[in-house]
Every structure is written in C-alpha cells, then in structure tokens.
Amino acid sequence: MRSIAELLGDQSILCLSYQNHKFMRGIISNLFTSNSMDSAIKNFDELVIRTMAEWQQKETAVVLNDAMKITFNAICKMLISLDQEEELEALQKDVSEISEAMVAFPLKWPGTRFFRGIKARERVMKALRRKIDMRRRSSDYYEDFLQSLLARNDMQNEEPLSDRQIEDNILTLIIAGQITTASAIAWMVKYLDENQQAKQLELQFKFTGNAYLKLETLSEMSYASKIVKESLRMATIVSWFPRVALRDCQIEGFHIKKGWIVNVDARSIHYDPMLYADPFEFNPSRFDVELKACSFLAFGTGGRTCLGINLAKAFMMVFLHRLVTTYRSSVDYHISIGIRAWSSRGMAESNRHASIDEDHSLEALWTAHSGLARQFAGFVLEFRQSSVEMRQEIQLVKIGSVP
Numbered sequence: 001m002r003s004i005a006e007l008l009g010d011q012s013i014l015c016l017s018y019q020n021h022k023f024m025r026g027i028i029s030n031l032f033t034s035n036s037m038d039s040a041i042k043n044f045d046e047l048v049i050r051t052m053a054e055w056q057q058k059e060t061a062v063v064l065n066d067a068m069k070i071t072f073n074a075i076c077k078m079l080i081s082l083d084q085e086e087e088l089e090a091l092q093k094d095v096s097e098i099s100e101a102m103v104a105f106p107l108k109w110p111g112t113r114f115f116r117g118i119k120a121r122e123r124v125m126k127a128l129r130r131k132i133d134m135r136r137r138s139s140d141y142y143e144d145f146l147q148s149l150l151a152r153n154d155m156q157n158e159e160p161l162s163d164r165q166i167e168d169n170i171l172t173l174i175i176a177g178q179i180t181t182a183s184a185i186a187w188m189v190k191y192l193d194e195n196q197q198a199k200q201l202e203l204q205f206k207f208t209g210n211a212y213l214k215l216e217t218l219s220e221m222s223y224a225s226k227i228v229k230e231s232l233r234m235a236t237i238v239s240w241f242p243r244v245a246l247r248d249c250q251i252e253g254f255h256i257k258k259g260w261i262v263n264v265d266a267r268s269i270h271y272d273p274m275l276y277a278d279p280f281e282f283n284p285s286r287f288d289v290e291l292k293a294c295s296f297l298a299f300g301t302g303g304r305t306c307l308g309i310n311l312a313k314a315f316m317m318v319f320l321h322r323l324v325t326t327y328r329s330s331v332d333y334h335i336s337i338g339i340r341a342w343s344s345r346g347m348a349e350s351n352r353h354a355s356i357d358e359d360h361s362l363e364a365l366w367t368a369h370s371g372l373a374r375q376f377a378g379f380v381l382e383f384r385q386s387s388v389e390m391r392q393e394i395q396l397v398k399i400g401s402v403p
C-alpha cells in the first residue's frame with residue numbers, strides 16, 4: 001500500500017481509510033451527475049466514431065491500444081477538459097509509467113520501473129498544479145470535475161479540499177478508469193466474435209441512427225447491457241481485492257482475526273458453477289434472472305464499490321453499439337488458453353484451502369494463516385506475472401477490415 005501511496009499520493013481515495021475515505025468518496029461520487037455523464041458519453045461516442053472510421057483505412061488495428069486512447073481522452077476531458085493532442089499524449093505516457101510502476105517491485109533506484117513511475121508522478125503533479133493555478137487566475141468556466149472541485153472550496157459550510165487532495169484524486173480517477181475500461185472493451189470484442197452475438201445485436205440496435213448516444217438511450221438497450229455484464233463476469237478485470245478485518249469475526253464457520261487480510265477472489269466467484277451454470281460459456285441471457293447477492297463482483301461491493309461503475313458500463317455499451325451498427329467487423333484474435341488455465345488453477349487452490357480449514361483449533365488456524373500468507377505472496381507474484389501476460393494476450397485482439 002505504501003508503494004501505491006507513493007505513486008498515486010497519500011490523499012488518493014484508494015489510500016484513505018475510515019472517515020477520510022468516506023469524506024472523499026462522498027465528494028467524488030457527487031461529481032458523477034447525469035449531466036457530466038451525458039457529456040462524457042457524447043465525447044466518448046465521438047471518439048469511437050472517429051476511431052472506427054480510421055479502422056476502415058487500416059489493415060488491422062489493435063483494439064486494446066485504441067480503446068486505451070479513447071478511454072483516456074474521454075476521461076481527461078471529463079476531469080480536466082484536456083483535449084490538446086500533444087498534452088494528452090505526454091500525460092498518457094506518464095500515466096502508463098505510473099500504472100506499470102504499480103505492479104513493479106517497489107525499488108526506488110534510477111532505471112527501475114518503480115523509479116520511472118515516481119518521476120512520471122512528479123511530472124503529472126506539476127502539470128495538474130499548473131492547471132489549477134491557471135483556473136484560479138482565469139474567469140473562464142469549464143464544465144469538468146476540476147472546476148466543480150475548485151468551486152466547492154468557495155462554498156460556505158463545505159470543508160475545503162487542499163490542492164494535494166484534488167491532484168491525487170484526479171490522477172487516481174484517470175488510473176482507475178482507463179486500463180480497466182479499455183481492457184474490458186477489448187475482452188468484450190473477443191467474446192463477441194467467439195460467440196457470434198453481434199448478429200443478434202445488429203437487429204436490436206437498428207433504430208438508434210446517427211444521433212450521439214445518451215444515458216437514457218443506453219438504459220433502453222437491455223440485451224447490450226447483458227453482453228457488457230457477461231463480458232465483465234468472464235474477464236473479471238479486477239480479479240481480487242483484499243480487505244483488512246477490523247475486528248475478530250466469523251464467516252461461514254471460519255474464524256477471522258482482527259488485522260488479518262482477507263482476499264475476496266472475484267474470479268473464483270464468477271466461475272463458480274453453483275452461481276453460474278456453465279461458467280466458461282459466454283451467455284448474456286444468464287442475466288435475465290436476478291442473481292444471488294454478492295455473486296457479481298466486477299465492480300467490487302460494499303463501501304469501496306467502484307465509483308465509475310455507470311460510466312464504465314456506458315462506455316462499453318457505446319463501443320458495442322458503434323461496433324455492431326457502423327462497422328462490419330471481423331475479429332482476428334489469437335488468444336491462448338493461458339488465462340483460463342490460470343483462473344481454474346486459482347479456483348482449485350481456494351477450494352483446497354477451504355477444506356483444510358475444517359479444523360478450527362488455534363494450531364490449525366495458525367497453520368492456515370501462515371499457509372495463507374505464503375499463498376498470498378505467491379498469489380501476488382502470480383498476479384503480477386499474469387497481469388503482464390493478460391496484457392500481452394489481449395494486445396492480440398485485432399480488428400481486420402471486411403471488404
């Protein structure tokens with residue numbers, strides 16, 4: 001966590017706890033109004049249309065790369081009204097250095113990935129500080145998150161935010177929103193092609209025409225929303241999230257001690273046949289019926305549920321809509337089975353661990369605890385390795401133009 005705080009800043013919502021987290025969460029969630037969502041969706045839609053038009057001139061395009069760029073640009077526009085190509089490119093380069101440093105060994109020596117991430121953070125902070133100073137000097141009005149945060153400080157009865165709080169959380173929102181949404185889009189394109197769902201979608205989407213999409217229109221696309229959910233289930237972009245037990249407790253007969261780290265393994269839950277029949281099958285219609293509580297964890301759950309949940313889903317639906325209505329696509333993918341092999345191995349590990357824990361004696365708990373710590377360390381290494389592999393494999397999702 002210390003290394004994340006060095007990269008995102010100790011005021012980042014991801015690094016705050018208790019009241020400080022609650023306070024920052026309240027402020028950030030208020031920024032996602034229906035107006036800000038609609039203009040972000042329109043902007044994203046424009047970018048998607050432009051990108052897909054460029055695809056017509058290309059032999060192949062890597063979906064992940066384009067999705068990263070589009071998502072990045074749309075999020076930066078929504079947060080800080082950044083739309084100058086040069087500035088966007090420089091910022092995107094720094095942000096990817098920071099993202100890479102987040103999964104690197106935290107060694108602060110010149111030349112290491114972590115060190116490069118720290119340097120990139122310094123540049124991003126400097127750029128954001130310049131932007132804030134400029135806004136304070138100018139009387140121009142911008143409709144973006146930064147403006148709302150600055151305006152909040154002029155209000156009486158509101159606890160003001162420091163510039164550091166604003167900067168750390170703008171950076172956090174870019175990092176939390178870009179890779180996740182872009183990867184989810186690339187996986188969705190792969191699943192769609194594998195499963196020939198596009199044909200059905202074409203029928204459903206015919207009516208919308210060329211008008212830019214809005215939240216309201218998207219909310220009427222129920223089948224598309226199920227495709228998005230099913231893609232998120234299968235891809236499980238954030239595979240697991242750790243929690244620290246704040247007090248001794250018992251879950252399903254397992255004693256959890258205060259201070260223990262409990263890892264929620266979302267991937268295993270998403271592939272549990274007791275919750276999802278034929279879990280390896282891409283079947284959007286499984287969402288026709290209501291799910292058991294806590295069985296869909298693509299965006300986490302509880303007090304730290306993803307704040308960009310609606311935006312991410314909307315972006316995915318816009319991409320899906322444009323893909324099937326304006327572009328006849330042929331996905332030339334070449335994905336190995338590495339990811340599935342990894343996820344089923346993960347499940348086997350957790351099932352085995354559950355059966356060891358039948359004995360609740362202190363000794364057994366200690367053995368399980370130290371075993372868990374070892375397993376966790378191995379898991380972190382495996383996760384770092386597999387996230388790199390997943391990135392490499394997903395790079396192979398390409399679009400080839402169809403005559």
Ligand code: HEM
Nearest residue numbers: 176177180181184237238241298299300304306307308312
């Ligand atoms: C498909 C895309 C996305 C996925 C799969 C995703 C997934 C998640 C998950 C699982 C968490 C919870 C982690 C935990 O419980 O510890 C989370 C938290 C968060 N996400 Fe997302 N996310 C996505 C897109 C976005 C977007 C677009 C934004 C904003 C622009 C965003 C902002 C955040 C923030 C700020 C948090 C921290 C919430 C807190 O700590 O209270 N996410 N995300």
